Amino acid sequence: MLQLAVVMLVVILGSALCSGSETALLSMPILRVRQLAQSEERSAIVLLQVREQINRPIATIVILNNIFNIVGSILVGQVTAAALGEAWLGAVSGVLTFLIIVFAEILPKTVGEQFSEPISLAIARPIQLLTLFMSPLVWIVERATAPITQTRKIPITNEAEIRFLTKLGRQEGIIEDDEAEMIQRVFRLNDVTASDLMTPRVAMTYLAGDRTLDDARQEIIYSQHSRIVVIGESIDQVAGIVLKDELLIAMIDDHSGIKIDSLVRQARFVPESIRADKLLKSFQDYREHLVVVLDEYGGVSGVVTLEDVVEVLTDEIVDETDRIVDLQLIARRKRSALLRSMGIDASEDGSQS
DSSP, X not given: OHXXXXXXXXXXXXXXXXXXXXXXXXXXXXXXXXXXXXXXXXXXXXXXXXXXXXXHHHHHHHHHHHXXXXXXXXXXXXXXXXXXXXXXXXXXXXXXXXXXXXXXXXXXXXXXXXXXXXXXXXXXXXXXXXXXXXXXXXXXXXXXXXXXXXXXXXXXXXXXXXHHHHHHHHHTTSSOHHHHHHHHHHGGGGTOBHHHHSEEGGGOOEEETTSXXXXXXXXXXXXXXXXXXXXXXXXXXXXXXXXHHHHHHHHHTTOTTSBXXXXXXXXXXXXXXXXXXXXXXXXXXXXXXXXXXXXXTSOEEEEEEHHHHHHHHHOOOOOTTXXXXXXXXXXXXXXXXXXXXXXXXXHHHTOOO
């Protein structure tokens, strides 16, 4: 009887260790494992190595689990027959099956899921060594299951999951409201384009390059923009951009007779379809604050500033000099008025939405 009890105990404990280890490893999110590995602790680094090649460790655990269950059951049967007789095989098998289900499957897997992090860190090194030791058997299993398991690599996470986790973190108080709002807004950078953010051409501030500073004095002084577009014969012929400060300094230095285009800087052009995230990177790379937006035919659609892109993240930014908050709304109203003066119904044109 003692021998039977020892064999059954070994089978149950071995199977329990395998079941709990498998569940713990699979319950550890790869992102959390990578975060732990940044601490440069040996166990965390080994765990990352195991988790990134999870198929081989899992194959090792499954092989061991089946060895305990199958070989152990055979041994239990032999010991039972020798100690109690074959008449007891059915009863002992039933008891063993019940014990394996409860103590080698349900309880270990529950514990493994609840305490996945400490268990995974503790078993990482032993699992790595066992995988190396059992590599021939693991290789055979991998070759047999390769047609099914070797599929395309699944991304660690995606935008929808991050948005959902942010929402949950906000509800549980882990993330502050303003932090959650900022995270959600970051994803908008990839959803909006220059066409959505630009100040349309009907609301643009621009100056003709052949005018003198004295001639444009009032427009320069009362302009609320620090950068002004300079055009040639028409708005579609952009000569460049001038800084309001440089125009004012020139007037103060009694150079009011010079033409505006003598102070012009090179303008950069972008298509309407460029995304806000690309625009932000472009502003950083070129150290610019304003670009001219072109339509599909090469005509000027409007202008986009660095502030326009930043407002995607922060909402509308209004300072003490802003007299008009929504220039796009003003532009739509101007367009509607122009169409009405031409006898065209603005709603039919689709300019009001």
